[in-house]
Amino acid sequence: MRPVVTAAEMRALDRATIDDIGLPGAVLMETAGRAVADQAEALAATGPIVVVCGPGNNGGDGLVAARVLRDRGRAVSVFLLGRRERFGADARLHLEALERAGGLAQAASQADDLGPLRRALAEAAVIIDALFGTGLDRALDPHAAALIALVNAGPGRRLAVDLPSGLHADLGVGVGAGPVVAADVTITLGALKLGLVGAPGFVHAGRVVVADIGIPRSLMLASALGAGLYGEADAAGAVPRAHPLDHKGRRGHVAVVGGGPGQRGAGRLAARAAARIGAGLVSWLHPGPGPAGGEVDAPDHLMRQPVGDGAALAPLLTGRIVVVGPGLGTGAEADGLLRVALASGSPLVIDADALTLLAPDPARAAGAAGPAVLTPHPKEAARLLGTSVDAVAADRIGAARTLATRCRAVIVLKGARTVVCDGTLGDPFVAIIDAGDPALATGGSGDVLAGAIAGLIAQGLSPGEAARAAAWVHGRAGERLAAAWGPRGAVASDLPDELAHTLAALVAPAPTGPA
Numbered sequence: 001m002r003p004v005v006t007a008a009e010m011r012a013l014d015r016a017t018i019d020d021i022g023l024p025g026a027v028l029m030e031t032a033g034r035a036v037a038d039q040a041e042a043l044a045a046t047g048p049i050v051v052v053c054g055p056g057n058n059g060g061d062g063l064v065a066a067r068v069l070r071d072r073g074r075a076v077s078v079f080l081l082g083r084r085e086r087f088g089a090d091a092r093l094h095l096e097a098l099e100r101a102g103g104l105a106q107a108a109s110q111a112d113d114l115g116p117l118r119r120a121l122a123e124a125a126v127i128i129d130a131l132f133g134t135g136l137d138r139a140l141d142p143h144a145a146a147l148i149a150l151v152n153a154g155p156g157r158r159l160a161v162d163l164p165s166g167l168h169a170d171l172g173v174g175v176g177a178g179p180v181v182a183a184d185v186t187i188t189l190g191a192l193k194l195g196l197v198g199a200p201g202f203v204h205a206g207r208v209v210v211a212d213i214g215i216p217r218s219l220m221l222a223s224a225l226g227a228g229l230y231g232e233a234d235a236a237g238a239v240p241r242a243h244p245l246d247h248k249g250r251r252g253h254v255a256v257v258g259g260g261p262g263q264r265g266a267g268r269l270a271a272r273a274a275a276r277i278g279a280g281l282v283s284w285l286h287p288g289p290g291p292a293g294g295e296v297d298a299p300d301h302l303m304r305q306p307v308g309d310g311a312a313l314a315p316l317l318t319g320r321i322v323v324v325g326p327g328l329g330t331g332a333e334a335d336g337l338l339r340v341a342l343a344s345g346s347p348l349v350i351d352a353d354a355l356t357l358l359a360p361d362p363a364r365a366a367g368a369a370g371p372a373v374l375t376p377h378p379k380e381a382a383r384l385l386g387t388s389v390d391a392v393a394a395d396r397i398g399a400a401r402t403l404a405t406r407c408r409a410v411i412v413l414k415g416a417r418t419v420v421c422d423g424t425l426g427d428p429f430v431a432i433i434d435a436g437d438p439a440l441a442t443g444g445s446g447d448v449l450a451g452a453i454a455g456l457i458a459q460g461l462s463p464g465e466a467a468r469a470a471a472w473v474h475g476r477a478g479e480r481l482a483a484a485w486g487p488r489g490a491v492a493s494d495l496p497d498e499l500a501h502t503l504a505a506l507v508a509p510a511p512t513g514p515a
């Protein structure tokens with residue numbers, strides 16, 4: 001996984017590079033600013049460039065970029081938020097270097113006329129946002145908020161330095177619910193920041209480029225970072241490959257407990273997903289009677305069996321990977337089936353109605369006799385945490401970590417940039433899934449994900465690895481469906497088959513040339 005850092009972790013890496021390695025902060029700033037200049041020229045080979053700088057290190061990076069771009073012959077206008085005496089030592093050094101080279105930095109503080117900035121922004125091909133970085137921890141004052149509004153209104157391409165100004169470095173939301181620069185590209189320095197890769201931060205960030213500014217790789221590897229961005233290479237390295245000696249027993253048996261009367265589709269979707277992602281056998285164990293006249297039965301590759309009570313269910317879970325919850329219901333009978341699943345000792349994927357049943361007492365999940373994966377959407381997570389959906393949305397990673405610790409389980413917090421947190425480890429590690437599309441915002445999509453996770457556990461992956469890999473495959477399948485059907489045209493019943501196509505593309509050998 002690509003490392004992802006918090007603001008505090010990034011400060012520690014910067015400080016270790018300066019103090020332990022002996023690389024001065026001004027040198028790091030020079031390297032960062034040159035990378036910003038390169039990216040600005042990649043965005044627009046011609047045309048004026050405006051650089052808006054704050055008083056911190058972020059502004060210093062912008063000042064270096066301005067000097068370098070000016071030296072390359074570009075027309076550059078520089079505007080400063082705040083008086084120069086407020087600038088840090090390294091930023092002041094680079095401000096003086098810009099001025100000695102003939103550059104002019106104009107004031108854009110509250111008392112100044114912003115007319116020159118407005119005129120420059122109206123003509124800019126590129127606007128470099130170097131106002132605020134990872135150090136922003138309080139709500140913006142009205143003048144700073146107005147500057148961000150001006151930057152967002154400009155017609156030029158917007159290049160954010162390290163973070164879009166106004167974005168919380170860890171939470172990915174506007175600091176103090178304030179405005180955020182809407183970047184086309186963010187060049188982040190040294191490592192990915194947590195706020196850039198989660199939701200909704202990735203929307204503000206645009207395309208994210210990581211610039212190497214000289215922080216030694218050994219420092220990064222030695223740091224106990226708490227998060228990573230899980231991408232295609234990670235999924236490709238995790239998913240099982242077919243083996244010449246494979247048989248159905250080797251690929252495991254998934255039992256889906258759910259899909260009761262009136263909700264058959266949920267159980268069927270989870271079961272189909274488990275089969276399509278490679279489970280050798282799939283049983284669909286549903287509450288209520290067998291198929292009535294006119295009711296669609298299970299596909300031929302699924303074994304379907306009604307279960308009336310817990311006594312009938314218990315022996316059917318032995319040696320199985322169990323999905324419990326899709327279309328299970330929330331009455332006393334459903335709760336009895338959940339109790340049997342929790343006591344079975346089998347690995348569990350707990351979804352949908354089963355999460356609703358757990359909400360009054362989430363500690364029941366921690367008491368499961370076997371390992372568990374919980375797959376809540378934000379509303380289900382809010383119920384489990386006893387909080388609001390808005391609170392979950394404001395700190396998705398914090399919510400996932402809290403749930404993972406309380407439930408001693410793997411948590412898959414669904415949504416844009418799904419978060420997977422493994423609470424079976426001592427210090428819950430968070431993976432942000434770098435795949436997904438609004439096409440997945442359709443009923444039944446979560447049932448498919450639950451079945452896919454179980455299908456990968458059945459084939460030998462640990463619950464945590466299965467959750468990460470299945471979430472990525474599920475997200476990429478959504479992207480593929482969006483390409484075929486548009487962002488609103490796909491339905492959940494399209495997903496199980498697309499899982500298989502996505503998995504096949506992921507593990508396909510690279511093409512080779514002629515011998």
